[in-house]
Amino acid sequence: DLSLDDYYGQPRDLSQYDDVRSIEASVFSRPLREAEIAERNRTLKELRRPAFDYGAYFVARRQRISPEAYNTSQEGDSASDITWVNRDAKAYIPDLWFRLVSEPRFRTRLRLEGEVAMILGSIGSADPQSSNDDKQRDIRQLGAAIELDYTRNALAVGLNAGAATGRTFEDPDSTAPGGFGVNDSWTVRDDEPTITNFKFDRNYFVDAIMFREVIGTITNAAYFNPFFSYDLFSKQDDNLGLRLDLISALALQPDATPSGESFYGVETDVTVYYREPQYGADIMAGMYIPGAAFNGVEGRPRITNVARLLQEPGAYERDYDATTAWTLQGHFYWAF
Secondary structure: OOOOOOOOOOOOOOOOOOOOOEEEEEEEOOOOOOHHHHHHHHHOOOOOOOEEEEEEEEEEEOOOOOOEEEEOOOOOOOOOOOEOOOOOEEEEEEEEEEEEEEEOOOOOEEEEEEEEEEEEEEEOOOOOOOOOOOEEEEEEEEEEEEEEEEEEOOOOEEEEEEOOOOOOOOOOOOOOOOOOOOOOOOOOOOOEEOOOOOOOOOOOOOOOOOOHHHHHHOOOEEEEEEEEEEOOOOOOOEEEEEEEEEEEEOOOOHHOOOOOOEEEEEEEEEEEEEEEOOOOEEEEEEEEEEEHHHHHHOOEEEEHHEEEEEEEEOOOOOOOOOEEEEEEEEEEEEEO
């Protein structure tokens, strides 16, 4: 019971059939206990040998039915009904991770870390309100990320890169709303036979504007993030430094972007930071120059939330060029 008309009550569980049930299994090798961490430090810093960690994770998940709230009110009636949808959803999620660390000499460190995950399955009724008789959709999603950084004395350089599949449409010229990213509302379209848009965890950050604010997370993209930082202190416990990040990305499925183009643009982030074991602070300035993917094209569907807020038709009536965005942020950290 979603308590749609009772704003002061708590929802009640009316059935167990709508529960999502998961079976999870994992195996991994990495230091957790103090003795293991001490042995790892000895391997890296005394014996000067590389260390390798790995993990595998698997989830099998199912949901039979789900309660959905649809506005079915008639004239003079403000109530909404709960509709039980025969969701029949199944998902199988394999996830592989590895990390290689080496410290061949004093104040020199190399780290290579990567992860790849897939979501495979099906949904028996992906959009119950669709007029299409075939409401079944397969799920085929893939995401991968890799991080490489090399530190030598005060200088560190590195590269973060990865990819996530996007939405796939059979009719790229359709004016039906497609929804974009995470922040924009969307439903499964009739010309979308397979759900392919993989979304990274929103707590995984590689930038400050493009993915984090505009798109919402990494999805439908291949991204590249080279960076370098310089530490002005010679101490190991205290860091006062400068970091420069460059981020660029391309859409893997251009038909799913607002304009139908693939280039997301370029972002530059500059951070001045201070770190010690318990406290830290930084000031970060970022500028994002959007690419052609965010331009408005006459006849193409608007981003759904923008059309709703502006109360304008779902398609652009003329061409628009996306404009530059910027941010200035300060952060304070306290570890306890």
